[in-house]
Amino acid sequence: MTLTRRLGVLLLALALAVVLPAAPASAATRLTGTLPNGATWIADVPAGWNGTLVLFSHGFRPGPENPPADAPDAATAQALLDRGYALAGSSYAHAGWALDTAVADQLGTLAAVEERIGAAREVVALGQSMGGLVSALLAEGGRVDGVLTTCGLVGGGVNLNNYQLDGMHALAELLLPGQDVQLTGFTTPAQAAATVTALTTAVRQAQATPGGRARIALAASLMNMPTWATGPRPPTDFAQQQQAQYTWLSQTLPFVIPSRVSIVSVAGGDSGWNTGVDYARLVHRSAQLPQVAALYRAAGLDLLADLDALTRAADIAPDAGALAWMRRTSTPTGELRVPELTLHTIADQLAPVEYQRDYALRVARAGESALLRQAYVQRVGHCAFTPAEYLAGLFAVQQRIRTGAWSDAARPERLQEVASTIGDAAFARYSPPPFVNAR
Numbered sequence: 001m002t003l004t005r006r007l008g009v010l011l012l013a014l015a016l017a018v019v020l021p022a023a024p025a026s027a028a029t030r031l032t033g034t035l036p037n038g039a040t041w042i043a044d045v046p047a048g049w050n051g052t053l054v055l056f057s058h059g060f061r062p063g064p065e066n067p068p069a070d071a072p073d074a075a076t077a078q079a080l081l082d083r084g085y086a087l088a089g090s091s092y093a094h095a096g097w098a099l100d101t102a103v104a105d106q107l108g109t110l111a112a113v114e115e116r117i118g119a120a121r122e123v124v125a126l127g128q129s130m131g132g133l134v135s136a137l138l139a140e141g142g143r144v145d146g147v148l149t150t151c152g153l154v155g156g157g158v159n160l161n162n163y164q165l166d167g168m169h170a171l172a173e174l175l176l177p178g179q180d181v182q183l184t185g186f187t188t189p190a191q192a193a194a195t196v197t198a199l200t201t202a203v204r205q206a207q208a209t210p211g212g213r214a215r216i217a218l219a220a221s222l223m224n225m226p227t228w229a230t231g232p233r234p235p236t237d238f239a240q241q242q243q244a245q246y247t248w249l250s251q252t253l254p255f256v257i258p259s260r261v262s263i264v265s266v267a268g269g270d271s272g273w274n275t276g277v278d279y280a281r282l283v284h285r286s287a288q289l290p291q292v293a294a295l296y297r298a299a300g301l302d303l304l305a306d307l308d309a310l311t312r313a314a315d316i317a318p319d320a321g322a323l324a325w326m327r328r329t330s331t332p333t334g335e336l337r338v339p340e341l342t343l344h345t346i347a348d349q350l351a352p353v354e355y356q357r358d359y360a361l362r363v364a365r366a367g368e369s370a371l372l373r374q375a376y377v378q379r380v381g382h383c384a385f386t387p388a389e390y391l392a393g394l395f396a397v398q399q400r401i402r403t404g405a406w407s408d409a410a411r412p413e414r415l416q417e418v419a420s421t422i423g424d425a426a427f428a429r430y431s432p433p434p435f436v437n438a439r
Helices: 003-019 074-082 102-117 130-138 156-175 189-206 210-222 238-267 279-284 289-299 303-312 320-329 354-365 387-403 412-420
Strands: 028-034 040-046 052-057 086-090 122-128 146-150 340-347 372-380
Touching: 028 102, 040 074, 040 102, 052 102, 052 130, 074 086, 074 387, 086 102, 102 130, 122 130, 122 387, 130 146, 130 340, 146 387, 156 189, 156 210, 156 238, 156 279, 156 303, 156 320, 189 210, 189 238, 210 238, 210 279, 210 289, 210 303, 238 289, 238 320, 279 289, 279 303, 289 303, 340 354, 340 387, 354 372, 372 387, 372 412, 387 412
Parallel strands: 052 086, 052 122, 122 146, 146 340, 340 372
Antiparallel strands: 028 040, 040 086
16 A cells, blocks of 8 residues: 555544544543642543543633633533543642643643553643643643644733733723823732723723724724624724724723733732833734724824824833743743644634734744644634534644644645534634734
C-alpha cells in the first residue's frame, strides 16, 4: 500500500471515529479525587474507552463555588463519551483568576487519572475562555499531545487588563470629565461596584444623544466590543453597529470590572497601565475607525481633540510586581511544543476575536506557526459553540497528532463538512482585525 493510500485510510478511520457514535448514551464511570493543594478533579471514563483522554480546562469563575469540570457543557460531554473519549478536569486550587496553579492542577489531574485508568494513547487539552489561556500554556509544556483552545484569552493577562483599561479610560474621561473614577487597583467588591455604577449610568445617559453615541463607539473600539449583537449576519450600518456596542458594553462592564478584583488579589497588584499610550495611534490602527469617524462627523464632534484629551490624561502606571507576575504566569510565549487549533466566534464580547491575530503573531515570532491553526465560527457570543463544532475541532487536532500534518483538517470547509454530519455548525472563513492594545 502506498504512503498516500495509507494516509487516506487513516484519515477516513479518524473521521469515522469522530462522526459515528461508538455506543449511544454509553455508560461511563465517574472518578473523583483531590490534589495536595486542595484542587478537586473529576473524570468520566466510558465503558468502551477509545484511548484518548480529553483534559478540560474551565473558564473564570468569580466564586466562592468552584467545582471541577471535565467538559464545556453536558451535551458536549455526552457527545464525547458516546464516541469513546474519556474526560477529565480539575477545579483549580481556587476560584477566580487561577493562573498561579491552573496549569499544574491540570497536569496533576492528568497524572492522577492515568494512575487510575492507565496511560492514554493520546491526551488532548481542551480549554474554554480563561481555560483557553490555560490550554495555550499547556501547549508550551509538551506534557499533552495536542490542544484545542476555544474562546481563549490567548492574548494573556497583561493584554486583558490593558484593553479593558483603555475602554474604561475613554468612558471615564469623555462621559464623566472631571470626576474621579477608579479604573485600576480594585481590592474590594465595593470599589468595583462603584465604578460599575458610574460607568454604566454614564453610558446609558450618553446613548440618548448623537455625541454620546459617538463617544461610546470610540470607547467600545478601544475595548474591542463586537459590532454585532443580534440578527443572522453582522450589520454594515454604522448606527446598528453602535447599538450593538452599546448592548455589549452595558452587559460586560458589570462582569469584567468586578472580575478585576480577583486578578489584583492573586497578582498582588494591578498590572494595567496607560502611561505613554498614544490613543490616536491606537484608534487609527483599529478596524472600527471608519465607524467611529463617521459617528463623530455626524455628531459635529472633533475626534482628534477627544483622542488628544485621552492621551494627555493617560497617567496610570502598573504595579511592577503584579506586571512581573502576570508575565510569568498568565502570558503565552507562543513557543508551542505540540499542535494547537484555536476556535473563536467572530463576535465575542469577553474574549476579543482580535486576540487571535495577536496570538498568531506571537507564535510566528517564536517560529512555531506550523503547529498552529485557527478557525472561526460565524456566531454571536462568548464560547457559543455547538457540540458538533467542538468535535470537529477535536478531530482536526487528532489528525495532526497522528499524521504529523494538518492537511486540510483545519480548513473551515473541512471543519464544516465534518461538523455537519454531527449537528449544527457555522464554520466560516474569517480574518480577525488587529489587536491594537498590545503595549
